[in-house]
Amino acid sequence: MTNNIFNLSDAKIGDRVRVVEIDGGRKVTNRLMELGIMEGVIIDIANSGGGPLIITVGNSRFALGQGIARKIKVEKAYENVSNN
Amino acid sequence: MGNYVVALAGNPNTGKTCVFNNLTGSKQQVGNWPGVTVEKKEGDIRYGNRTIRIVDLPGTYSLGAFSEDELVARNYIMSGEADAVINVVDATNLYRNLYLTIQLLEAGADVVVALNMMDEAKKYNIDIDIDSLSKELGVPVISTIASRCIGMDAIIDATIKLDKKNKNRVFTIDYGTEVEKGIEELIVCINKKEELIARYPSRWLAIKLLEADEGIIHDLSRYDYAADILSKAKDLRICLAEELDTKMDSYIIKKRYELIEHIIDKSLFVKEGEEPTTTEKIDSIVTHRIWGLPIFIGIMVLVFAFTFALGEPLEDLVGDGLDAFGEWVESTLAGIGASPIFISFLVDGVIHGLSAVLEIVPLLFLLFLMIGVLEDSGYMARIAYIMDRPMRAIGLHGKAFIPFLLGFGCNVPAIMSTRTLDSHRDRMLAIIANPFISCGARLPVYVLFAKVFFPSHRVLIVISLYLIGILMAVLTTKLFGEKVFKEEDTSFIIELPPYRFPTMRGIFLHMWKSVSAFLKRASTVILSAVIVIWFLSSIPFGVEYASDESVIGKISSFIAPIFKPAGFGTWQATIALISGILAKEVVAGTLGVVYGAGGAELEAVIAQQFTPLSAYSFMVMTLLYAPCIATIGAIRNETKSRKWTFITVAYGFIVAWVLSVLIYQIGTLLGF
Ligand SMILES: Nc1nc2c(ncn2[C@@H]2O[C@H](COP(=O)(O)OP(=O)(O)O)[C@@H](O)[C@H]2O)c(=O)[nH]1
Numbered sequence: 001m002t003n004n005i006f007n008l009s010d011a012k013i014g015d016r017v018r019v020v021e022i023d024g025g026r027k028v029t030n031r032l033m034e035l036g037i038m039e040g041v042i043i044d045i046a047n048s049g050g051g052p053l054i055i056t057v058g059n060s061r062f063a064l065g066q067g068i069a070r071k072i073k074v075e076k077a078y079e080n081v082s083n084n
Numbered sequence: 085m086g087n088y089v090v091a092l093a094g095n096p097n098t099g100k101t102c103v104f105n106n107l108t109g110s111k112q113q114v115g116n117w118p119g120v121t122v123e124k125k126e127g128d129i130r131y132g133n134r135t136i137r138i139v140d141l142p143g144t145y146s147l148g149a150f151s152e153d154e155l156v157a158r159n160y161i162m163s164g165e166a167d168a169v170i171n172v173v174d175a176t177n178l179y180r181n182l183y184l185t186i187q188l189l190e191a192g193a194d195v196v197v198a199l200n201m202m203d204e205a206k207k208y209n210i211d212i213d214i215d216s217l218s219k220e221l222g223v224p225v226i227s228t229i230a231s232r233c234i235g236m237d238a239i240i241d242a243t244i245k246l247d248k249k250n251k252n253r254v255f256t257i258d259y260g261t262e263v264e265k266g267i268e269e270l271i272v273c274i275n276k277k278e279e280l281i282a283r284y285p286s287r288w289l290a291i292k293l294l295e296a297d298e299g300i301i302h303d304l305s306r307y308d309y310a311a312d313i314l315s316k317a318k319d320l321r322i323c324l325a326e327e328l329d330t331k332m333d334s335y336i337i338k339k340r341y342e343l344i345e346h347i348i349d350k351s352l353f354v355k356e357g358e359e360p361t362t363t364e365k366i367d368s369i370v371t372h373r374i375w376g377l378p379i380f381i382g383i384m385v386l387v388f389a390f391t392f393a394l395g396e397p398l399e400d401l402v403g404d405g406l407d408a409f410g411e412w413v414e415s416t417l418a419g420i421g422a423s424p425i426f427i428s429f430l431v432d433g434v435i436h437g438l439s440a441v442l443e444i445v446p447l448l449f450l451l452f453l454m455i456g457v458l459e460d461s462g463y464m465a466r467i468a469y470i471m472d473r474p475m476r477a478i479g480l481h482g483k484a485f486i487p488f489l490l491g492f493g494c495n496v497p498a499i500m501s502t503r504t505l506d507s508h509r510d511r512m513l514a515i516i517a518n519p520f521i522s523c524g525a526r527l528p529v530y531v532l533f534a535k536v537f538f539p540s541h542r543v544l545i546v547i548s549l550y551l552i553g554i555l556m557a558v559l560t561t562k563l564f565g566e567k568v569f570k571e572e573d574t575s576f577i578i579e580l581p582p583y584r585f586p587t588m589r590g591i592f593l594h595m596w597k598s599v600s601a602f603l604k605r606a607s608t609v610i611l612s613a614v615i616v617i618w619f620l621s622s623i624p625f626g627v628e629y630a631s632d633e634s635v636i637g638k639i640s641s642f643i644a645p646i647f648k649p650a651g652f653g654t655w656q657a658t659i660a661l662i663s664g665i666l667a668k669e670v671v672a673g674t675l676g677v678v679y680g681a682g683g684a685e686l687e688a689v690i691a692q693q694f695t696p697l698s699a700y701s702f703m704v705m706t707l708l709y710a711p712c713i714a715t716i717g718a719i720r721n722e723t724k725s726r727k728w729t730f731i732t733v734a735y736g737f738i739v740a741w742v743l744s745v746l747i748y749q750i751g752t753l754l755g756f
Binding site: 026028031046047050054058060061062063064067 | 145148177179183333334341364367368465468472481482576580582717
């Protein structure tokens, strides 16, 4: 399962992913957590490709720079269900 | 019983401003929080026979210590000045919004939750059990729709009732056995220090210390008596982090969210429904990878076209009206035999000076109207997203574009808005380059000169000036970004609120606030500048008004030669520029005063005094040279550095001089 972890910056439009880990400094990690982006949270990717991403978390939408997106490690959500 | 004070707290985009406007109407006072430039809004309302003061806190996601906004909000809550806190919560976004609520409760505030956006929640099929939510949080929860003024009385009623209840309720989160033990240990130490108990609730302080909150640690490190507590907290943090195999601050945040999940499980029901929302549909077009930018540019063109198409005729109307008024005053006063000096004071000084300023009020109204619509509709945040890539080319990220956009209205709020940027570097760059963005106040100069010298290409000339300003801002950002402030910040994150129809009332109040601030300046700074100039132009009494024999003529004749290579080495142009530092609006006004003419007369005088080339060079000078006093003040406040304030001003002047000289000299060579 751990092989399937990738950076949020590499996610594609329409992907649904789960946050596995935030691999950033204290400031970035806490800022993201305050916004509700943390381990275990499901993220939908509404826009990606080169520039910043647009993601949906619950009912919030955020634009997220590539720099931050690279620090968010994610896995495809529901993947283990389809593997069974 | 003294005044009852209620603070308004909430995340950005929850409708907090709307609630504040509904409660206080137009009876608002706008000022600054002490020591910082964060705007402080207050208003009084009557409730029965008592007065309630509403204090609007900055919109924040948390009560941490990451930004000035958060610190202001937190310090105010901790100061105990507020008897109660109304927490505006977006019902469509409970999970994230309750994080702030929980922090308010932990801080011991007496909270009433205004559960706002209930109409949207219904649209999304979100069903909230208000009683259960209220029970879980232990505070009153009132459902509201701020944009339609629904629920406002109920919030106030609930807040007043709080006052009557006993306030012994304590809200605590169970942080788990190990951490609770640590908290206990710290509380024991804290309770031994009278000074600390007086300032903070002990449990709250203990938790903040375990979180390694920068604000608190900084505060306590100033006192010797707190040294042992700080070191104990540090040991505990390391110990606990090892024991629980996690960072303490993340652990504590997570625990808060666990509680929120529990609360939400009990009180929130979402009926299934996965069809894309309106916001998603609009975003798929306006934030499109390819179409996003052209659409944005199109919107900007429309915004400016609308502003100028509607603004110019209105401007002429106001201008003509004031001219007629000036003539009427002159003839009436002459008729009753008033002294010529007094007439000259009123007509040449006050009326001519002010009319150049008041003429742009309609334009400012429209400009702020458009900015208000962009902000309240939710498109502003998309602009930050769309501009991220272009901005990255100059070493900033998309959020830093907003201060530049606001700069087209006025550089003062623009520079103040830089505090939403997370890194010091981005703030400094956005501040230093901002004065080059042509604010509304510089427009009358362009309009006046373009009308006289380039009657058939007016719009083109004005646009070219705006573009020169933008170009200079870009080059400045690049220069300072590469040579001075090097470490680039990579953490761009901004919330994209759902699209909403702005309310007329909200937009109007927004617009009124900005324009009235301008008018207030017009009636104080600008009027006094105009009077001083009139006075200097008139002494020694007996000389011809504003001639080179007057004091002002002499001073400016002395300085004027510096501007000779730029094509406008006249003392009249010089004095206009000098007084323009008070406020850029005054440049046109001063020309009116020193030439003793307004309206069509002024245009005729200018046509004699300038050539098209020197007029353009003068416009470029006006665009780029030193920012006005108010802007310099804002720069000083925001950079907290005299050195950088001075550098910004001096740099602006040098750039302006070099560019005007280049334009004039090259233009002359080319035979213009
Ligand atoms: N549908 C709906 N829109 C609202 C409600 N309250 C505020 N708004 C709109 O939401 C937008 C943001 O509101 P504002 O008061 O500026 O939010 P603030 O950032 O929290 O101060 C504005 O366009 C408001 O008109 C509400 O209860 N329902």
